[in-house]
Amino acid sequence: MCIKKYFLTALCSVIAYGASAQSDITEKEIAAHISFLASKKMAGRFPGTRENKKTVGYLIKNFRKAGIKPFGISYTQEFSAKIRVKKGVTDTPVVKTQNVIGFIEGNDPVLKHEYIVLGAHYDHLGMGGPSSKKPDTVGIHLGADDNASGTAALLEIAEKLQANSKDLKRSILFIAFGAEEQGLLGSRYFVENPVVPLSSIKLMMNMDMVGRMNSEKHLYMGGAATFDGGMELMKGLGPQIGINPLVIAYDVGGSDHVSFFKKNISVLGFHTGGHPQYHTPEDDFAHINVPGEKLVCDYIYKAIVSVANREGAISFIPEKK
Template sequence: MKNYVLFLLLLLTTLTFGQTPSAKRISQHIRYLASDKMQGRGTGSPENAKAAHYVEKQFKKYGLTPLGTDRFYQPFTAKVRRIVVPDSLRKAANVIGFLNNDAAYTIVIGAHYDHLGLGRQGSSLDSLPQGKIHNGADDNASGVAGLLEMARYFSQNNVKEPYNFLFMAFGAEELGLQGSRYFLNNPTLPLERMNFMVCMDMIGRYNPERGVGIGGYGTSDAWPTVFKEVTSSIKFFTDRAGNGGSDNAAFYAKQIPVLFFHTGGHPDYHKPGDDPDKIDAQSEEAILQLEIRLLENAMRLAKMTFTSVK
């Protein structure tokens, strides 16, 4: 009987461990999303639609429930203010999957999947960007890989958490947070049912001297309790502000507490050199493990109260 119990415990541990974030899967996601074939995932491009389909396929694989307006998709029109040619409208979409744990409140985890395409939609920091593929491996294939690993973990860990999860891949972030703002103005889940939002944008270029920054620490009085005594194999630091950086700013504007994970700027930011071979997948795996520990701490608490950061 004792051996049988030990066997069950070992089996459960093995099954759970198999769902934890994996540097190998992270690399696979990034190498697909940031390959030259994806042409930089510019908003409105066929490759941007392929990236959305890739996220949808993973959400289906993990058994998430569609929570867009068209199955997993929430289509919208993005406005592109380009320097080279006049303004134009592009088709875009958020990709939304829901993990229903029959809870009263929901945790939102998000990352944007678009980038700068071939350098013609503005925002490139290259001196002559037009026609050059901006692969966006760190910005933000790394965040999408993190989103998919978090969806995999919480949907496959054989635990019914005390909160639901809403996993969102945002479109048109590079054009001014248009996807997240569109969702928040046209929510497919009531905003009052959202506990807090976690955003991952550029988490693939870990610098051990800097560490990973976690913004939004001041957006709820509960965050100090969540972070208390949390340790990690990587260096991390917190910042109080919640209204800058990425799609987290749109949620902060709606008075929803946020956390924003970011490994910092680098010389390839918004340039054609942001390629998959420069990603530190092992460190990203550790960042996601840290994120899981923080989420598990947060789920022990009641619904958070929003705090404005001066």
């Protein structure tokens, strides 16, 4: 290839995938992501809607801006979602929606064939419905904490990892799951139709409701004992960041990481706790603790780098009952 042609090819690559990944996670960008995703114009990000498509477009745009490539030729993995209805309703709609997948390839010639998955669901309840805590209320369920917060964290952590990608030995998949609120449908579809062999996924880390850190700076996580050294690692990172992690051995909870755990994949499920606004129209940006979410992002970033660069094997450890 001549030098001129090589230069043009490289330039096209930069334009296509961006070259502006920031080397740090910022409160400003966390707030901007949540404000957009949980705005009234996004109408609760319900699967199959125009607002769902806008959310997918927003995710892809930010992956590209950060220089994060798709896995393969497309960022999207399409699937059909059966929508939950009230008890007694027999007409159950099925809609098309998507998972959004970004990818950073590791640098170790052997370990790059192993993957860490960082995930968060981007959908919410739209105007309410049977999963609302106010099921008879028709109003936009904004979903700022659930789960615009996790989606914002996914974008920010991914951007910093891309900026420092030369330091990663294992590869990273970033997955924004669709239709979680309809029964973990996006993650269930992914583990039945994985883009890489499931055996090559060594850890799945999931963020669902990470925007309401309390004054004690608690961060809850389930599944730390599902991989060797997990309990010690997650406890040890707390003082470095300035938070108090509540590290739970198993009790993996009820979000998208459960789909991976059922396939014997090690998991960590992160959240900052429940609150009265959960699954109501009142789950809005005004309740978000942005500085607290930055601490969450910094903590998870360090955890990913540590696991991605571990020399030894990462082994799944089932719960002993």
